[in-house]
Amino acid sequence: MKRTYVRSMDGWWRRDPFFLHYMAREATAVFVVIYAAILLVTLARLAQGEASFGRWIAMLRSPASIVVHSVLFAAFLYHTWTWFRIMPKTMPPIVVADRRLAPWQITALGLAASGAASAALLAAVVALAT
């Protein structure tokens, strides 16, 4: 039986910066899931009552939690950037006044929408809290 040479694919994504960016972009999904899990535990603690939620608040105020959330924050910012960066490739062309929107215009629109939505949400929370 002849055996043909099969090139190993181990660590293929480390061979090229393009692949590295691709894997970094895909890896943001892990952080999104971690944050959803934290929110889920928060809901469960809230449903369990005051004592349980009080212990959860103490945990959220711990330096370790602040560090974890800072890392999550950075990962989400990267996700936002990459999401709108690839959006021109993932959506159908948008035609405005007989001209296709340029890729950078779609990215810029997405980032602007994210900035506006984030500012509105933060303002709503501050208004609700005070």
Add this chain to the structure above:
Amino acid sequence: MSARSTQPVFWLLFGAGGMLSALIGAVLVFITGIALPLGIFVPADVLSYHEMAGFARHWWAKAFLFLVVSLFLWHGAHRIFHSLHDLGIHAKKAPALACYGLAFFGTVVAAAELLRIGF
């Protein structure tokens, strides 16, 4: 009778979760993980059981929290499932069951906990 692929459904959930998290994910992490615990922009005593339970009893807050938790999970599950192939894991059934199963489980738990918090 035709066998329809379930992929479009997962792709739609992936896209919706990706869009929602790209629009407000970062600011949500900042609000719930940094601003509320440290009292930045908001009074420090806002992060209390009574304030948070009061908030989560609104139907619109429940809808919002449910969408955030479930769509974030479906987004992550779909993306991780497809990345496993890139990492050399070529099995399909078990990883799909684990990824989408966990997202489904999280969605059910989120709905149950939100109902348990009450109205």
